[in-house]
Each structure stands twice: as C-alpha cells, then as structure tokens.
Amino acid sequence: MMDFRAGVLGIAAVMALALAAPPSRAAEPAPGVADAEVKLPAAPTAWYAAKPVGAAVGPVTAAQLAKGADKTHWLTYGGDYRNFRHSPVAGLTPASVRRLHVAWSAPTGTTGQFEGSPVVYGGVMYVTTSYNRLLALDARTGEILWRYDVKLPDDLRLCCGPANRGVAIGGDRVVMATLDARLMAFDRKTGKLAWNVALADYKEGYSGTAAPLIVGKLVYTGIAGGEFGALGFIDAYDLDTGKRVWRQKTVPGAGEPGVETWAGESWKSGGSPTWTTGAYDRETNTLFWTVGNPSPDWNGDKRAGDNLYSDSVLALDPLTGKLKWHFQFTPHDVWDYDGNTQLFLVDTVLDGKPAKVIAQPNRNGYFYLLDRVTGRFLRASQYVEQLTWAKGIDAKGRPIVDPAAMPQDNPSARVCPSNLGGMNGSWTGAYDPATGLVYAPSIEACQQYAKGIAVYVKGIPFMGGAPNTVDANAGKAYGLVSAIDVKTGKVKWRYRDPRPMMAGVVSTAGGVLFTSNQEGQALALDQATGKRLWSFRMGGGGRGQPIVYELDGKPYVAIPSGGWAGLDSFAGAASNLPEGGQLFVFSLD
Amino acid sequence: MRKTLGLLGVAGLIAASTAVAMSRAEPPAAPTAAPPAASPPGSAESGDPVPRLLQSPDDVARGKALFTGTCAAYCHRPSQPEPAGAAADAPFLFGCNWRLGGSNEQLFRTISHGVPGTRMVPFGGAIPDDDIWRIVAYLKAATQCKPQSSAGKVAALPARG
Numbered sequence: 001m002m003d004f005r006a007g008v009l010g011i012a013a014v015m016a017l018a019l020a021a022p023p024s025r026a027a028e029p030a031p032g033v034a035d036a037e038v039k040l041p042a043a044p045t046a047w048y049a050a051k052p053v054g055a056a057v058g059p060v061t062a063a064q065l066a067k068g069a070d071k072t073h074w075l076t077y078g079g080d081y082r083n084f085r086h087s088p089v090a091g092l093t094p095a096s097v098r099r100l101h102v103a104w105s106a107p108t109g110t111t112g113q114f115e116g117s118p119v120v121y122g123g124v125m126y127v128t129t130s131y132n133r134l135l136a137l138d139a140r141t142g143e144i145l146w147r148y149d150v151k152l153p154d155d156l157r158l159c160c161g162p163a164n165r166g167v168a169i170g171g172d173r174v175v176m177a178t179l180d181a182r183l184m185a186f187d188r189k190t191g192k193l194a195w196n197v198a199l200a201d202y203k204e205g206y207s208g209t210a211a212p213l214i215v216g217k218l219v220y221t222g223i224a225g226g227e228f229g230a231l232g233f234i235d236a237y238d239l240d241t242g243k244r245v246w247r248q249k250t251v252p253g254a255g256e257p258g259v260e261t262w263a264g265e266s267w268k269s270g271g272s273p274t275w276t277t278g279a280y281d282r283e284t285n286t287l288f289w290t291v292g293n294p295s296p297d298w299n300g301d302k303r304a305g306d307n308l309y310s311d312s313v314l315a316l317d318p319l320t321g322k323l324k325w326h327f328q329f330t331p332h333d334v335w336d337y338d339g340n341t342q343l344f345l346v347d348t349v350l351d352g353k354p355a356k357v358i359a360q361p362n363r364n365g366y367f368y369l370l371d372r373v374t375g376r377f378l379r380a381s382q383y384v385e386q387l388t389w390a391k392g393i394d395a396k397g398r399p400i401v402d403p404a405a406m407p408q409d410n411p412s413a414r415v416c417p418s419n420l421g422g423m424n425g426s427w428t429g430a431y432d433p434a435t436g437l438v439y440a441p442s443i444e445a446c447q448q449y450a451k452g453i454a455v456y457v458k459g460i461p462f463m464g465g466a467p468n469t470v471d472a473n474a475g476k477a478y479g480l481v482s483a484i485d486v487k488t489g490k491v492k493w494r495y496r497d498p499r500p501m502m503a504g505v506v507s508t509a510g511g512v513l514f515t516s517n518q519e520g521q522a523l524a525l526d527q528a529t530g531k532r533l534w535s536f537r538m539g540g541g542g543r544g545q546p547i548v549y550e551l552d553g554k555p556y557v558a559i560p561s562g563g564w565a566g567l568d569s570f571a572g573a574a575s576n577l578p579e580g581g582q583l584f585v586f587s588l589d
Numbered sequence: 590m591r592k593t594l595g596l597l598g599v600a601g602l603i604a605a606s607t608a609v610a611m612s613r614a615e616p617p618a619a620p621t622a623a624p625p626a627a628s629p630p631g632s633a634e635s636g637d638p639v640p641r642l643l644q645s646p647d648d649v650a651r652g653k654a655l656f657t658g659t660c661a662a663y664c665h666r667p668s669q670p671e672p673a674g675a676a677a678d679a680p681f682l683f684g685c686n687w688r689l690g691g692s693n694e695q696l697f698r699t700i701s702h703g704v705p706g707t708r709m710v711p712f713g714g715a716i717p718d719d720d721i722w723r724i725v726a727y728l729k730a731a732t733q734c735k736p737q738s739s740a741g742k743v744a745a746l747p748a749r750g
Binding site for chain 1: 651653654655656657658659661664666678679708710715716
C-alpha cells in the first residue's frame with residue numbers, strides 16, 4: 001500500500017468542476033454543500049505485493065508464449081498465438097463436470113460488463129475488470145496479492161461500456177490497455193508500474209479495451225474509437241521501455257494506396273478501429289490484426305467506395321508493421337459489421353490437401369476461410385440462422401448485398417444479423433484440434449437500420465444512424481453456440497439459449513466446453529453434441545472470457561460474471577440482472 | 590467507485606444548474622455553448638426558439654435525423670417503442686422523464702454541457718446551437734407523455750447514474 005490517490009480526490013474534483021458554474025447561473029446556495037475547498041484524505045489506487053509473488057517461476061519466455069496454454073498456465077487472451085482458446089486439461093469430462101463446485105470467488109467492485117480473460121502464470125491469476133482494475137490473485141485460493149486501480153478521467157469517450165478484456169504477459173511484465181487510451185506495464189511480481197504511455201488522445205474518441213499481445217520483445221495493441229470517427233491503428237511497443245517501435249494505420253492518408261476507396265476526404269474521419277486482439281503465425285512470422293467498422297457506422301453516403309481497411313484482416317510484418325496483404329470481409333459497411341471477431345489459425349485438410357487457413361466467424365454472419373499465407377479467399381458459409389443483408393458471397397469473397405438491407409430514413413425491412421452480430425469481437429470462440437470444430441457463441445436477432453445525419457467533430461459520437469432493435473424489444477432475440485466444422489463450413493450442432501449468447505468460451509481436452517449466459521449461469525456443454533451438462537447460477541450476465549487451468553493436479557475453471565445494461569438491453573439480453581462484476585472459479589474435489 | 594463518481598457528478602451538475610457557484614471564479618473547463626437565452630438561433634427573437642421550430646416540419650425532421658445519427662445508436666433508444674427491461678445508462682428520452690430537467694432550456698443545457706462521469710459528452714461547440722435546439726424540438730415533438738406524467742417536471746434523481 002504505497003500509492004495513495006484518486007477515488008475521493010476524483011470525486012472532489014468532479015464536484016468542484018460541477019460547482020464552478022459561472023456566477024450568472026447562481027441563484028441560491030445548494031443545501032448541504034460547504035463553500036470551502038474540501039480536502040479529504042486521498043484514497044489508495046494501488047496495493048503492491050508485500051513480497052514478490054509468483055517468484056517460484058522465472059520470467060515468461062518466448063518459448064512459453066509460443067507454446068501457449070499448457071495445463072498449468074493460461075498466458076494469452078486467445079490461449080495461444082493461434083487463438084484456439086483450448087486447454088489441454090483433461091480432467092473435466094462429461095462425467096466429472098457434475099461435481100464442479102465453487103472453489104473461490106472474487107468481486108471486482110465495479111459495474112459495467114466484466115469481459116476480462118484471466119491470465120494464469122506461476123500460480124498467480126491476473127485479471128482485469130471494467131474501469132481498469134488489475135488484480136493479481138492466488139490462482140488456488142483467490143487471495144488478493146496485489147491490485148492496481150487506474151485513475152481514469154470522468155469524460156471518457158466510450159461507445160459501448162467500460163470494458164477491459166485482459167492483460168498480456170511476457171518476461172516479468174503484465175501489460176494492460178486503458179479506457180483513456182494508454183498502455184500500462186506492471187511488474188508481475190509486485191504490481192509496481194513499469195511504464196505508462198499514451199496511445200492516443202482519448203478526448204478525440206479513443207479508448208483501449210482489448211488485451212494486448214506480446215511476441216518476443218514487442219507488445220502489440222489496437223485501439224477503439226469507431227463510433228467517434230477516430231482513425232484506427234495497430235501499434236508495437238518495446239516491452240522493456242514502452243517506446244513505440246512502429247504504427248500501422250488502418251485508414252490510408254492522402255496519396256497513399258487505398259485512399260481512393262474513400263470518397264472525397266471521408267478518410268479523415270473513417271474510423272476503422274482495432275479493438276480486439278490479433279493472432280501470430282510463427283511459421284510465416286506474420287502478425288494478423290483485424291479492423292472494425294468504417295465511420296460513420298450507418299450512413300455511407302459521404303464515404304462512397306470500399307473504405308479500406310475497415311472490416312478487414314491485415315497480415316503484417318511483426319518487426320516493422322509493414323502490410324503483407326489484406327482481405328476485406330464487408331466492403332463499404334453500413335451495418336456496423338466490424339470485421340474483428342476472433343481469428344483461428346488452423347492447419348487443416350481441404351479437398352484432400354493440407355491447408356494453412358484463417359477461420360473466422362464474422363460479425364456479418366458468415367464463417368470465412370482464407371489462405372493465411374497468401375490471403376486468398378477460400379470459402380464462406382452462413383453460421384447464423386438468420387442472415388438477410390447479403391444474398392451470398394461471390395467467388396472472390398465479396399458479399400452480394402441486398403439493396404433492401406441498406407439503412408433508410410424510415411426503415412421497415414428486418415435485416416439480420418444485428419449490428420452486434422452474429423458473433424462479436426467482445427467475446428471469444430474456441431477451436432478444438434481434436435474435433436476440428438470452431439465453437440462460436442452468437443446473437444440471433446434482426447434489426448431495422450435507420451439512417452440519420454452524421455456530424456463529424458473530434459470526440460463526439462459519429463454514427464450516422466441507429467439500429468431499431470425490433471427483435472430485442474419484442475423479446476425475440478435469442479442465442480446460439482454453433483459448432484462449425486472447419487473442413488466443410490457446416491454447423492455440426494447448435495446449443496440454444498433463450499437470450500443472446502454474449503460471453504466467450506473455452507474448450508478442453510476432456511471434451512467439455514465452458515461459457516456463460518444471460519440468465520446469469522455458468523454453463524458446461526458437451527463438445528461433441530452441444531448438450532448442456534452442468535450449470536451454476538452466478539447471478540450476473542455472462543460477458544467474460546472463461547479459462548481453464550490445473551494446479552496440484554486439480555482442474556480449475558474461471559468464469560467472469562457481470563453484464564452492462566447499456567448494451568445487454570440493446571442486444572435483447574438480460575433485462576433485469578443487476579450489474580456488478582464477480583469472478584467465479586470452479587473446481588473438482 | 591466510478592458509479593459513485595457518476596452519481597455525484599450528476600448531483601453536482603444539478604446543484605450547479607439550479608443553484609450556486611461559489612468557490613471558483615472561472616467558467617467550467619468544458620466550454621460549450623453560451624447560456625441558451627444568449628444565443629437565440631437563426632432569428633432575432635430572444636428566448637426559447639422551440640415553439641417556433643415545432644411549427645416547422647423541416648426543422649423537426651432535421652432534429653430527428655441529427656438525433657438518429659448522433660444520439661440514438663448505442664446510447665439513447667429511438668422514440669418507438671420504449672424499450673422493455675432495465676434502462677441503459679443513457680436514459681430513454683421520450684417518456685417525459687428527463688433526469689436533468691425537461692424544460693427546453695434545461696434540455697439544451699444538458700446536451701450542450703454533457704453530464705460529467707457519464708458517457709454524455711458536451712455537444713456544445715461541436716453541434717451548432719441551432720441544431721441542438723432542433724434536437725430539443727424533435728424530442729418534444731416525438732415525446733409521448735403518459736397521462737400520469739407531467740412534461741417538463743424535473744425527475745427525482747435516478748437510482749443509478
């Protein structure tokens with residue numbers, strides 16, 4: 001307990017600001033408010049570890065990161081660089097999961113959706129909460145080891161809630177992006193801040209929500225801001241110093257290739273954010289990062305053209321950021337179909353030949369396969385039940401858009417999927433190499449897309465329209481977890497839930513898939529059939545990314561609980577569950 | 590913590606808007622529009638332009654398009670139908686229950702100044718004043734008050750910020 005700041009002072013500052021209105025608006029003293037400057041003791045924002053934690057193990061090595069999740073460690077958001085989110089822990093089977101019980105639980109103390117994916121290393125769990133709390137917990141007992149609450153300004157530019165999806169770990173550092181668009185690195189053993197750099201000016205509409213990715217000595221991060229027209233980028237920072245090594249923009253500037261895909265000067269407010277975590281292919285030494293919607297979201301009138309590199313996947317040189325190739329899923333998007341759901345780097349067999357592919361259940365409702373060496377489009381198949389915005393995908397991978405699905409001043413057409421998906425970049429899927437199935441949680445809902453006037457000014461919402469959430473309002477939105485065969489693109493099974501499935505999943509070598517739902521339940525599903533095997537009422541809406549690990553021979557499943565009414569009601573999900581984050585960790589005796 | 594901060598911020602803003610300014614002389618850091626009465630848009634008249642704008646279908650339509658393109662999406666839900674279930678942190682604005690005051694001037698002020706500690710950023714200085722008035726006019730035109738509600742009444746502080 002060393003660094004005292006924030007909480008109370010922050011409140012005092014807000015009150016001072018609010019009370020600082022010009023005298024012309026003064027009428028009479030507000031009751032109960034003193035007129036003197038109030039000095040209160042500052043509240044602590046950091047509680048460092050009294051003695052180093054996780055000290056039995058050395059720094060996280062490049063080899064460990066390359067290997068990804070083993071039984072005792074969960075090292076990256078995606079489980080490994082291929083984003084499989086698959087645990088080799090075999091002790092959780094369809095027969096044994098009925099014996100799961102709560103081993104420990106920990107509150108976040110914050111409201112807003114709890115989207116974090118914990119990381120586990122050396123018996124320590126690093127978990128982030130909404131509003132950027134970073135907690136280091138004993139992964140066996142839940143005892144708190146160190147904690148850092150980031151001081152955030154009170155004028156954040158958030159489109160979609162105060163989420164954070166987790167840390168990256170590498171060497172002796174854990175790294176977190178913040179809602180005010182910074183990147184902060186901490187000592188994994190003590191919680192002390194190592195460096196703290198600004199990614200961008202949050203007042204221009206930027207925020208950081210995704211877990212960074214560490215490869216070698218570089219830490220990669222994207223940025224959010226596509227509802228503010230803030231131009232996207234992918235950054236690489238030196239893990240030791242926090243110095244920026246490169247930046248790759250996602251919208252080309254004047255005179256650069258691709259700018260011709262934006263009418264006039266529309267590229268200047270073209271958004272195209274990078275708010276999810278990428279993937280890394282060791283074989284080809286390629287960093288893959290995905291890009292979100294062009295801005296404004298629902299009015300494309302002033303940005304005629306394909307709007308590169310919105311809704312695309314970029315293949316980058318990890319050392320320089322140089323673009324190797326790109327593929328765009330939804331050219332000239334006017335539905336908010338961010339192309340940034342999870343990428344799975346899968347080695348499979350197609351038409352009898354070995355194939356290195358990228359598989360992605362896209363927010364637009366199609367499941368894509370690309371050649372991950374060349375970027376060539378291989379196949380797209382519908383994985384959601386309702387899809388109307390396009391009549392199909394052509395041989396080059398371009399959607400055949402239904403003109404009736406375009407946003408209208410007074411829309412009447414039901415268009416599917418919803419702007420949130422399908423699947424969405426704020427939750428994860430999983431891929432089990434043994435079954436060859438991608439497990440993709442999704443929303444099943446349609447909307448009417450209304451077009452409005454977009455006014456671009458830095459730092460204010462720049463959306464150009466709005467979805468009328470007709471299915472959500474009518475209680476018709478529901479959820480699926482679909483098991484998609486990578487080889488064929490066919491859906492092998494679906495798990496159905498009465499409300500949208502908006503939480504991540506983890507698959508295991510024991511054949512059990514874990515997730516959570518909007519009824520506030522933790523769920524275990526049979527990976528072979530989708531049958532529901534077990535549930536536990538956590539209470540909060542499921543929006544987080546579960547993980548699995550094993551310590552002292554005991555398997556553990558960690559599942560976050562806690563939604564956010566702002567988005568959940570919009571999606572037609574939980575309508576009456578109170579907010580408030582709580583992490584549940586289950587185990588077997 | 591943040592929720593507390595938000596609530597206190599709202600409380601503070603209300604205090605400021607209905608009462609006092611005491612210990613600091615300078616105007617708020619977040620700039621924004623001049624007080625409504627000082628900037629009558631588009632005409633020489635003084636005071637509230639909303640009654641006049643409500644007579645102009647074009648102005649109300651522009652207010653609607655601006656609302657749809659800027660305010661609706663991830664924040665305030667469109668006018669019809671009122672969404673069921675828990676409210677978002679950005680309140681529904683067509684039910685005659687405006688947290689920070691429902692007079693035309695109060696709505697203008699809330700839009701212009703924002704609400705500290707929430708997602709509501711100040712729009713004053715970004716969206717021109719006369720367009721903010723058009724948004725206010727649209728809100729009033731599209732609002733359907735339930736019989737038991739009274740338009741323009743300042744609602745009690747909500748349970749959540």
